[in-house]
Amino acid sequence: MRAEATPILTTMLPLAHIGHYLWVLYLLPVVFVAIGIVKTTISEQRRRKDD
């Protein structure tokens, strides 16, 4: 009684677990802000040294 795997099913299957990685989308804003902070801090430190 098992259904034959159609080409479309085999293509879609790897995406079936994509829901497990949705947390990455919630982490991205934090990563962007953290990168922004590090970049700003480094550039401010450089500017202070130059002054």
Added chain:
Amino acid sequence: MSLLPFAHALAARQDLPIPAWLFAWGASIVLIASFVALAAAWRKPRLEEAHWRSLGAGLSRALFSSPVQALCGLVGVFLLGVAIYAGLRGTEAPDRNFALTFLFVTTWLGFPFFSALLGDVFRPFNPWRAVGRVAGAGFRAIAGQRPAHLAYPERLGRWPAAVGLLAVVWLEVVYGSSGGVAVGLDPHAAATAALVYSGYTLAMMALFGTEEWCERGEIFSVYFGMFSQLGCFGVEDGKLGRRRPLAAASHWATLPGSAAVVIASIATTSFDGAQEGAFKSAIESTFDWLVDRGLGLTAALRLTDTIFILLCFAGVALVYLLGVRGMRTIRGAPSLAMLRPGFAHTLIPIALAYLVAHYFSLFVFQEQAQFAYLLSDPLGTGTTDLFGTASAGVDYRVLSANAIWYVQVGALVVGHVLGLTMAHDRALVYWPDYRDATRSQYWMLAVMVAFTCFGLYLLSVANG
């Protein structure tokens, strides 16, 4: 069906116009915009002074008169007594017994909301304080002198309340989940715990004094009192007055352990929201691992949940400490020992936001039960109908899934913007140059964005 009212993520499927994760991006943008606006327009501390103004001597005299205080205390003692009696003598079905809804929904969730709006409303109704005051007055009348109390150890601060807060939530969501249900806490166990806690609290009040213990160690006074610091109503020298919103909170965290109280609040709400969603697979894996090591099912479940609740506490504390540690890199920064408690009060609106976001729908649904069939039939035995509403039900249509989501997002965004504002204001105290103050808050911005995105992730998984 009997467990439905206690399921926190009780909602039909949402039909949102955009994916849930985009709300996290939107909330982050709102926080960044607020940060920029604060940096540009808020250059002097405005929340260090509460600007308290009396609401009138007549109102204060009426509210704080002995008969009114005695009546409020009596109401508190009566309701606690009814809850304990219902728990001990009533049905074991959690949703039909007055005790659980009254203790864990009406009181535990209701007082934080109303305290933030109206001030410390729990204080006059605190049953243990009422009993402690009566006992103290009785002692004075008989012995002709004030009872001699021990000096409260300063270093202990609010740590007993922080540990107690973890214990209350542990009782509800860890001990109570041993039946493998959302809230399986037996009303009998809840009533027994209330009796044990009453004995412990009254003993501590006898040792250290009623007001002293309420200020530092009594879990409910400290917890609800913390939220009351956000509102614009407060009491000074026995008089009711109006003050600048958020300002009272700036001096709340001066006692040791205060940061632990607010961190415990965020951590326990996070754990409760995540245990059936984001942490589910990790909890199941740990549970299986412990069972494989020969632990019994109930012990393994409780140990797993205890580990995760402590991990949540450590995680929230770590994020906060990273934010504070980051501030140390700014020139002219005070010591870490000063910064650590110095920004703890900025987490109070976040703790409230987490509470609203996670329990708003539960509160709305369960209060219908509280004021309908639970009040009419507090024991849940089906034999009494005091107000003729014992057969009334809960209308789950009063809130749509989308409405719940928008309230959750709104609460988180507002809470974190308020937290950011309070942190910016405090930074202006430590760094008089507003540019340094703003730089120091880069790290707090990261903390706020992290808490917002984490909160929305937990909710999206729980709702999904």
